[in-house]
Amino acid sequence: MCATSTTLPPELEWKLPARGQVGMFALIGAESAIFTIFVVAYLFYIGKSLSGPMPSEVLSPPILYTICLLSSSLTIHLAAKSLRGGKVRSFGAWWLLTIILGAIFLYGTASEWHRLIYKDGLTITTNLFGTTYYSLVGLHGFHVIVGLLALSSVMAFTTFGAVKQEQAERIDVLSLYWHFVDAVWVVVFTVVYLIGR
Amino acid sequence: MSTESVAWPNRAAASPSFVDHLHEWVTTVDHKRLGILYIVYALIFLVIGGIEATVMRIQLIRPHNDFVSPQVFNRMFTMHGTTMIFFVVMPVLFGFANYLIPLMIGARDMAFPRLNAFSFWMTAFGGLLLYFSLVGANGLYGAGNAPDVGWFAYAPLTSQTFSVGHSTDFWTLALLVSGFGSIGTAINIIATVLCMRCPGMTLAKMPLFAWLNLIMAGLVILAVSPLTAAQIMLMVDRYLGGHFFDTQAGGSAVVWMHFFWVFGHPEVYVLVLPAFAFASEIIPVFSRKPIFGYPVMVGATIAIGFISMSVWAHHMFTVGMSSAANTFFVISTMAIAVPTGIKIFNWLATMWGGKIEFKTPMLFCIAFLFQFLIAGLTGVMQAAAPFDWQLGSSYFVVAHFHYVIVGGILFCLFGAFYYWFPKMSGKIYSEPLGKLHFWLFIIGFHLTFDFMHIPGLLGMPRRIYTYEPGRGWDTWNLVVTIGVFFQAAGILVFLGNLIWSYFGGEPAGNDPWDAWTLEWSTNSPPPVYNFYTIPSVRSRRPLWDLKHPDDPDWKYE
Numbered sequence: 001m002c003a004t005s006t007t008l009p010p011e012l013e014w015k016l017p018a019r020g021q022v023g024m025f026a027l028i029g030a031e032s033a034i035f036t037i038f039v040v041a042y043l044f045y046i047g048k049s050l051s052g053p054m055p056s057e058v059l060s061p062p063i064l065y066t067i068c069l070l071s072s073s074l075t076i077h078l079a080a081k082s083l084r085g086g087k088v089r090s091f092g093a094w095w096l097l098t099i100i101l102g103a104i105f106l107y108g109t110a111s112e113w114h115r116l117i118y119k120d121g122l123t124i125t126t127n128l129f130g131t132t133y134y135s136l137v138g139l140h141g142f143h144v145i146v147g148l149l150a151l152s153s154v155m156a157f158t159t160f161g162a163v164k165q166e167q168a169e170r171i172d173v174l175s176l177y178w179h180f181v182d183a184v185w186v187v188v189f190t191v192v193y194l195i196g197r
Numbered sequence: 198m199s200t201e202s203v204a205w206p207n208r209a210a211a212s213p214s215f216v217d218h219l220h221e222w223v224t225t226v227d228h229k230r231l232g233i234l235y236i237v238y239a240l241i242f243l244v245i246g247g248i249e250a251t252v253m254r255i256q257l258i259r260p261h262n263d264f265v266s267p268q269v270f271n272r273m274f275t276m277h278g279t280t281m282i283f284f285v286v287m288p289v290l291f292g293f294a295n296y297l298i299p300l301m302i303g304a305r306d307m308a309f310p311r312l313n314a315f316s317f318w319m320t321a322f323g324g325l326l327l328y329f330s331l332v333g334a335n336g337l338y339g340a341g342n343a344p345d346v347g348w349f350a351y352a353p354l355t356s357q358t359f360s361v362g363h364s365t366d367f368w369t370l371a372l373l374v375s376g377f378g379s380i381g382t383a384i385n386i387i388a389t390v391l392c393m394r395c396p397g398m399t400l401a402k403m404p405l406f407a408w409l410n411l412i413m414a415g416l417v418i419l420a421v422s423p424l425t426a427a428q429i430m431l432m433v434d435r436y437l438g439g440h441f442f443d444t445q446a447g448g449s450a451v452v453w454m455h456f457f458w459v460f461g462h463p464e465v466y467v468l469v470l471p472a473f474a475f476a477s478e479i480i481p482v483f484s485r486k487p488i489f490g491y492p493v494m495v496g497a498t499i500a501i502g503f504i505s506m507s508v509w510a511h512h513m514f515t516v517g518m519s520s521a522a523n524t525f526f527v528i529s530t531m532a533i534a535v536p537t538g539i540k541i542f543n544w545l546a547t548m549w550g551g552k553i554e555f556k557t558p559m560l561f562c563i564a565f566l567f568q569f570l571i572a573g574l575t576g577v578m579q580a581a582a583p584f585d586w587q588l589g590s591s592y593f594v595v596a597h598f599h600y601v602i603v604g605g606i607l608f609c610l611f612g613a614f615y616y617w618f619p620k621m622s623g624k625i626y627s628e629p630l631g632k633l634h635f636w637l638f639i640i641g642f643h644l645t646f647d648f649m650h651i652p653g654l655l656g657m658p659r660r661i662y663t664y665e666p667g668r669g670w671d672t673w674n675l676v677v678t679i680g681v682f683f684q685a686a687g688i689l690v691f692l693g694n695l696i697w698s699y700f701g702g703e704p705a706g707n708d709p710w711d712a713w714t715l716e717w718s719t720n721s722p723p724p725v726y727n728f729y730t731i732p733s734v735r736s737r738r739p740l741w742d743l744k745h746p747d748d749p750d751w752k753y754e
Contacts, residue, residue, distance in 0.1 A: 016391070016393070017391055017392050018392065019308040019392035022391050023309060023387075023388040026383065026418060027384055029415075029419070030383070030421075032422075033418065033423055036423070037459070038430075041430065044452060045448070045449075048448075049447055124433065124439055125438035125440075131439035132441070135429075135430065135433055135441075
């Protein structure tokens with residue numbers, strides 16, 4: 001076994017980025033590319049539906065639910081900050097609030113879909129608007145669900161007292177994902193409810 | 198202590214049973230084992246994809262041949278393309294990246310070993326899904342069939358109307374599943390290269406292999422994800438009755454083309470960058486000189502990465518785009534030849550004045566240089582939109598991209614196999630058999646793909662299952678098919694060499710090539726933990742420094 005024996009100059013301090021953060025940023029890059037394709041498809045197909053209902057007739061911006069989702073970014077930031085400071089109880093409280101806000105948002109999407117399907121008769125097969133709308137919003141909703149499942153499992157661990165200050169770095173990685181889910185909603189909201197209507 | 202109390206391990210414990218062995222390999226998270234799994238898996242699919250190519254060439258050996266039916270011919274070219282790209286070249290490149298990156302950067306494993314295993318099994322089951330279509334594509338009716346929509350699966354061929362049964366669904370699912378595997382591996386490579394380097398190995402001191410694979414992983418993230426999105430859309434269309442690519446409901450078939458080629462062209466660079474990585478390691482060692490222009494090589498790679506994201510629509514000149522779009526894609530496509538040309542000159546400059554050893558890996562890399570140059574030149578020819586209008590979808594295109602993938606990528610891959618085989622197996626390969634493989638394959642390659650350009654220029658379209666005699670295509674097709682048999686013989690010699698050398702080869706020792714990167718400092722094959730102590734490096738050639746303490750590289754870098 002001959003490992004290299006050349007020694008380092010002592011002044012060199014060896015520090016590398018955390019792999020969790022880098023991995024999550026790479027995943028976010030891949031997810032952004034997926035969302036980009038769906039957003040491009042949505043923008044391209046605006047106004048190309050051959051039959052109704054059209055977005056202007058049935059969509060209204062879900063401002064309240066949007067506020068809920070976006071403010072959950074703030075609460076998860078505060079939660080992660082509390083854990084880094086070692087305040088596990090305050091972490092748990094902010095974390096729970098994040099989950100509640102995310103769940104409210106998800107309820108908002110569900111009720112909008114229910115109204116569109118049963119009242120306005122818009123399904124994924126109705127027209128191009130239906131296809132692109134349910135795909136894009138659904139893809140985002142899917143990411144919210146995945147995020148909520150991850151957040152809830154951390155919540156369960158917190159309840160059983162298994163989350164401690166040492167895990168702050170991992171919690172930061174998860175909160176990075178949640179910030180991404182929120183940021184994507186800003187794009188989806190702009191495209192679907194502002195540009196596309 | 199009495200002798201009875203000493204518990205000697207019995208033979209069964211010393212050599213684990215087949216089931217234990219299998220269990221170890223299936224549940225492994227070791228980057229070296231996963232690397233070998235990737236490579237063996239890809240070699241199996243290489244044989245399958247090669248057989249499909251041979252079937253097509255036998256069918257085209259003479260006009261009005263009836264070796265296979267037109268339906269089977271369609272399935273053959275679809276399965277050949279899909280298999281070779283997604284289940285041969287990508288897995289084998291991921292295999293080498295997996296095996297070598299941690300060793301080269303002085304790490305004990307990848308950043309996420311379990312994600313690594315997950316990615317491999319996703320890719321593996323993706324390939325099985327694709328081939329399960331042969332039995333399962335008609336669902337419960339029994340007799341199945343393979344996808345026959347072409348490897349880029351243009352709409353509306355993939356709609357329920359034109360693609361009855363489940364063959365297209367298997368194709369979609371296979372690519373979706375293996376795409377998740379590719380993205381997982383890419384994330385892993387990025388995190389490994391950025392976060393796991395041994396002390397002293399700054400980005401500027403990394404082996405070029407790690408650099409090129411880092412850029413490759415970035416391209417996978419940006420290229421395979423759009424394919425994943427497009428496959429989801431196709432599934433929405435086929436299963437949920439969506440209209441993304443349904444022209445009857447206002448959807449657009451051209452959008453599928455854009456989405457596919459947004460993946461498809463960067464994908465070419467995903468495949469070729471690791472091939473460049475092999476050449477960048479092999480050529481310096483066998484020229485006995487450090488790589489020429491390391492910073493420029495890195496810069497050119499990054500440039501290729503960026504430009505490759507903006508060239509996709511040169512696959513679509515014949516579709517009919519606006520002249521502004523045509524102009525943009527002509528210019529960007531020609532521009533990408535510049536950094537690629539810089540690389541070729543750097544490899545030549547590395548060889549210039551060097552003490553070249555014509556071992557098998559080096560032979561393959563030298564052939565790669567010439568062939569990749571020609572492949573690039575026919576690429577620039579087709580980058581000119583008017584030329585492409587004439588030759589788009591002809592055998593000229595087929596000849597061009599096989600020149601890239603076989604003449605460029607596969608030749609480098611063979612070089613890599615011979616170069617790292619001693620490290621992976623601990624045995625030295627048979628040099629005469631390696632040379633025989635090289636000469637058989639290069640003769641076969643040139644017979645097939647040099648002469649394939651000509652029927653293309655004479656107007657022979659791709660994807661036809663037969664042709665009329667008397668168009669001037671007959672002799673060329675005969676020669677092309679004869680070349681295939683030389684290539685097949687070369688592949689058999691190659692596989693035979695690997696197997697024979699693995700069981701009967703001479704021990705290789707740690708460093709058979711007197712090389713300079715860290716993987717040669719540990720045992721062959723490396724122990725599970727790779728390095729007994731984590732090395733630290735001061736230059737791009739740590740083993741040179743070790744072997745020449747009086748004249749180390751770090752004094753000059």
